[in-house]
Amino acid sequence: xxxxxxxxxxxxxxxxxxxxxxxxxxxxxxxxxxxxxxxxxxxxxxxxxxxxxxxxxxxxxxxxxxxxxxxxxxxxxxxxxxxxxxxxxxxxxxxxxxxxxxxxxxxxxxxxxxxxxxxxxxxxxxxxxxxxxxxxxxxxxxxxxxxxxxxxxxxxxxxxxxxxxxxxxxxxxxxxxxxxxxxxxxxxxxxxxxxxxxxxxxxxxxxxxxxxxxxxxxxxxxxxxxxxxxxxxxxxxxxxxxxxxxxxxxxxxxxxxxxxxxxxxxxxxxxxxxxxxxxxxxxxxxxxxxxxxxxxxxxxxxxxxxxxxxxxxxxxxxxxxxxxxxxxxxxxxxxxxxxxxxxxxxxxxxxxxxxxxxxxxxxxxxxxxxxxxxxxxxxxxxxxxxxxxxxxxxxxxxxxxxxxxxxxxxxxxxxxxxxxxxxxxxxxxxxxxxxxxxxxxxxxxxxxxxxxxxxxxxxxxxxxxxxxxxxxxxxxxxxxxxxxxxxxxxxxxxxxxxxxxxxxxxxxxxxxxxxxxxxxxxxxxxxxxxxxxxxxxxxxx
Amino acid sequence: xxxxxxxxxxxxxxxxxxxxxxxxxxxxxxxxxxxxxxxxxxxxxxxxxxxxxxxxxxxxxxxxxxxxxxxxxxxxxxxxxxxxxxxxxxxxxxxxxxxxxxxxxxxxxxxxxxxxxxxxxxxxxxxxxxxxxxxxxxxxxxxxxxxxxxxxxxxxxxxxxxxxxxxxxxxxxxxxxxxxxxxxxxxxxxxxxxxxxxxxxxxxxxxxxxxxxxxxxxxxxxxxxxxxxxxxxxxxxxxxxxxxxxxxxxxxxxxxxxxxxxxxxxxx
Numbered sequence: 001x002x003x004x005x006x007x008x009x010x011x012x013x014x015x016x017x018x019x020x021x022x023x024x025x026x027x028x029x030x031x032x033x034x035x036x037x038x039x040x041x042x043x044x045x046x047x048x049x050x051x052x053x054x055x056x057x058x059x060x061x062x063x064x065x066x067x068x069x070x071x072x073x074x075x076x077x078x079x080x081x082x083x084x085x086x087x088x089x090x091x092x093x094x095x096x097x098x099x100x101x102x103x104x105x106x107x108x109x110x111x112x113x114x115x116x117x118x119x120x121x122x123x124x125x126x127x128x129x130x131x132x133x134x135x136x137x138x139x140x141x142x143x144x145x146x147x148x149x150x151x152x153x154x155x156x157x158x159x160x161x162x163x164x165x166x167x168x169x170x171x172x173x174x175x176x177x178x179x180x181x182x183x184x185x186x187x188x189x190x191x192x193x194x195x196x197x198x199x200x201x202x203x204x205x206x207x208x209x210x211x212x213x214x215x216x217x218x219x220x221x222x223x224x225x226x227x228x229x230x231x232x233x234x235x236x237x238x239x240x241x242x243x244x245x246x247x248x249x250x251x252x253x254x255x256x257x258x259x260x261x262x263x264x265x266x267x268x269x270x271x272x273x274x275x276x277x278x279x280x281x282x283x284x285x286x287x288x289x290x291x292x293x294x295x296x297x298x299x300x301x302x303x304x305x306x307x308x309x310x311x312x313x314x315x316x317x318x319x320x321x322x323x324x325x326x327x328x329x330x331x332x333x334x335x336x337x338x339x340x341x342x343x344x345x346x347x348x349x350x351x352x353x354x355x356x357x358x359x360x361x362x363x364x365x366x367x368x369x370x371x372x373x374x375x376x377x378x379x380x381x382x383x384x385x386x387x388x389x390x391x392x393x394x395x396x397x398x399x400x401x402x403x404x405x406x407x408x409x410x411x412x413x414x415x416x417x418x419x420x421x422x423x424x425x426x427x428x429x430x431x432x433x434x435x436x437x438x439x440x441x442x443x444x445x446x447x448x449x450x451x452x453x454x455x456x457x458x459x460x461x462x463x464x465x466x467x468x469x470x471x472x473x474x475x476x477x478x479x480x481x482x483x484x485x486x487x488x489x490x491x492x493x494x495x496x497x498x499x500x501x502x503x504x505x506x507x508x509x510x511x512x513x514x515x516x517x518x519x520x521x522x523x524x525x526x527x528x529x530x531x532x533x534x535x536x537x538x539x540x541x
Numbered sequence: 542x543x544x545x546x547x548x549x550x551x552x553x554x555x556x557x558x559x560x561x562x563x564x565x566x567x568x569x570x571x572x573x574x575x576x577x578x579x580x581x582x583x584x585x586x587x588x589x590x591x592x593x594x595x596x597x598x599x600x601x602x603x604x605x606x607x608x609x610x611x612x613x614x615x616x617x618x619x620x621x622x623x624x625x626x627x628x629x630x631x632x633x634x635x636x637x638x639x640x641x642x643x644x645x646x647x648x649x650x651x652x653x654x655x656x657x658x659x660x661x662x663x664x665x666x667x668x669x670x671x672x673x674x675x676x677x678x679x680x681x682x683x684x685x686x687x688x689x690x691x692x693x694x695x696x697x698x699x700x701x702x703x704x705x706x707x708x709x710x711x712x713x714x715x716x717x718x719x720x721x722x723x724x725x726x727x728x729x730x731x732x733x734x735x736x737x738x739x740x741x742x743x744x745x746x747x748x749x750x751x752x753x754x755x756x757x758x759x760x761x762x763x764x765x766x767x768x769x770x771x772x773x774x775x776x777x778x779x780x781x782x783x784x785x786x787x788x789x790x791x792x793x794x795x796x797x798x799x800x801x802x803x804x805x806x807x808x809x
Binding site: 382 | 756
């Protein structure tokens with residue numbers, strides 16, 4: 001009798017817990033601005049990208065933990081030998097949230113709209129490897145071949161960003177294939193996502209996913225209020241924390257704070273090497289000297305930057321790629337060691353000399369320059385101040401100038417009226433192809449000397465060659481070798497002096513089940529299908 | 542009221558003395574980074590703890606106070622001079638001069654001064670020392686902050702222009718700037734002083750606003766604005782009272798200026 005009662009109780013508990021996940025469980029967190037669009041193909045901002053991730057159905061999903069492409073709406077895919085075509089086999093009996101069936105026609109319509117040159121869709125940039133038209137061929141309702149005008153390296157992973165839009169639904173933005181659909185939106189207040197009743201994925205026990213019934217995305221730009229509300233239990237997670245908040249949260253409630261290790265983002269300093277920039281010629285000569293840049297790099301104490309500015313939640317950067325990028329990181333590279341004496345030795349080789357506490361070049365000019373960074377970014381301001389002190393030790397005077405972001409961008413991209421800059425790179429894509437607009441000497445984001453008609457240095461020409469070679473090659477090993485060499489050249493030449501790779505810090509409430517933060521975006525809700533909220537009543541952390 | 546006023550004077554004198562003698566009392570240079578002890582709590586070595594870069598907060602408060610207390614009166618002097626030139630002379634001359642000057646003043650007052658400051662600051666050369674950046678910041682504040690005082694001074698000068706003793710001065714043969722210097726300006730002195738005195742806390746707070754936005758005095762020099770930036774994340778975490786010292790000092794100093802002024806006005 002007693003055993004039977006226990007079995008009954010266990011059954012009841014299991015039934016309740018199974019039912020609970022789909023009976024009003026709501027995950028709450030903040031977007032930091034209103035989404036600019038709900039059209040997944042027009043996404044260009046973080047908030048819209050979050051909505052796309054939570055609502056969009058994609059053919060291939062990059063697993064944020066393994067960093068490998070995994071089947072999603074496509075069960076398998078084949079890339080042609082010439083690297084121009086990809087054929088997807090699609091899942092059968094899949095329906096949009098509004099009940100319309102999903103077929104290869106939807107994929108064709110989505111790709112055609114995505115690649116329409118008249119629309120200039122940002123998501124399409126990664127696919128544009130050459131000029132010409134993209135062709136789609138629907139082989140059957142569950143098989144489609146997409147042919148690009150030129151080979152697209154790492155093509156399959158690029159489809160992670162392409163949410164397939166219904167070609168037949170009346171309200172295309174509401175008809176989604178992802179785990180949630182947009183149920184309500186109140187500008188400046190919230191976006192409410194509700195569970196897609198037709199979502200195709202099931203868990204190992206055969207239960208339909210997602211476990212959550214809804215996701216409520218409040219709109220809140222103020223990080224301080226976000227943290228306060230998290231601690232009050234009014235939101236369940238914070239996808240990105242700065243190190244100060246992280247440390248304080250970890251001190252008070254260690255179970256809530258998550259450090260997933262070095263992320264993809266980097267912080268770097270660079271000098272203006274633009275030929276016609278309005279800076280004195282002798283300064284341009286310093287900035288164009290590899291020895292000078294190398295010496296500055298050696299004189300910066302990166303370990304201190306990580307320890308003091310990021311409270312130990314950042315690692316000295318070895319080069320342009322973070323170790324978080326498991327495949328593309330060149331493991332032979334190591335962060336330069338802090339060596340002010342070595343830096344002075346290098347500078348002396350280049351004709352610089354110390355006169356008292358001031359470093360002078362061979363013409364007698366005191367070595368003095370400004371570093372601009374964006375006002376309001378405390379971490380960058382602090383790093384600049386620490387670099388100011390580090391370089392002061394080898395006789396270099398640095399003026400730290402904080403500018404509002406618009407002025408800063410204008411100086412960096414239009415007038416080139418600056419000497420040094422400290423900014424960061426937010427990397428969302430693992431593949432080096434996403435960085436073509438940074439490394440090619442003709443690119444606009446080749447920040448130290450953009451829009452070059454022909455490469456002005458031999459090493460930039462070599463980077464151009466290697467980047468183009470890796471972009472046109474289909475052999476992963478060859479691509480990796482090319483990009484490894486690019487990283488080595490960048491570390492040798494120091495056009496960007498990489499400082500640190502910030503850790504991916506986040507906060508997740510203890511009542512959120514299955515949370516497992518990772519370094520890739522979206523760090524905390526990458527596995528949204530399996531997240532669950534155990535206790536709905538708010539309690540203070 | 543007298544005691545309150547005396548207390549305000551005493552506080553200002555103490556703060557001024559403490560900050561002017563910063564070199565004597567400060568246990569460390571304001572820029573020295575004790576990188577092994579960032580964000581430390583108050584201790585014997587660091588009376589108010591250290592900031593996020595390990596700099597001694599007490600020393601930074603002393604030096605920051607000195608900067609704000611020296612530069613704000615300088616900016617106030619500049620803006621009062623400009624206000625006298627525009628408002629005082631326009632009020633004295635009257636007619637077309639007054640209408641034009643007041644139109645210009647209204648235009649200036651209607652401008653979003655914060656954005657104007659940001660725009661002007663963004664156009665300045667980058668390679669300036671921190672000392673120059675202070676001078677530039679307060680110079681901008683002084684150059685842009687004259688309009689409100691100009692209206693008051695214009696009204697004051699207008700009243701004096703039509704007064705009996707100025708009329709008598711004219712009848713005695715005094716003209717133009719001689720009349721202005723002998724009869725008008727001395728009688729405008731209380732208004733000028735009041736405007737100067739009012740402007741000091743205004744500029745202190747303006748610099749603090751810019752500093753909180755990260756657009757005030759350049760690193761590593763401290764000012765009240767840059768010191769107050771530490772409080773940005775204060776609401777969400779535990780109470781660290783020592784971080785409130787710059788704020789308390791700002792409130793006390795600004796209040797003291799106001800108390801002294803209001804008592805002066807009462808006596809006037």
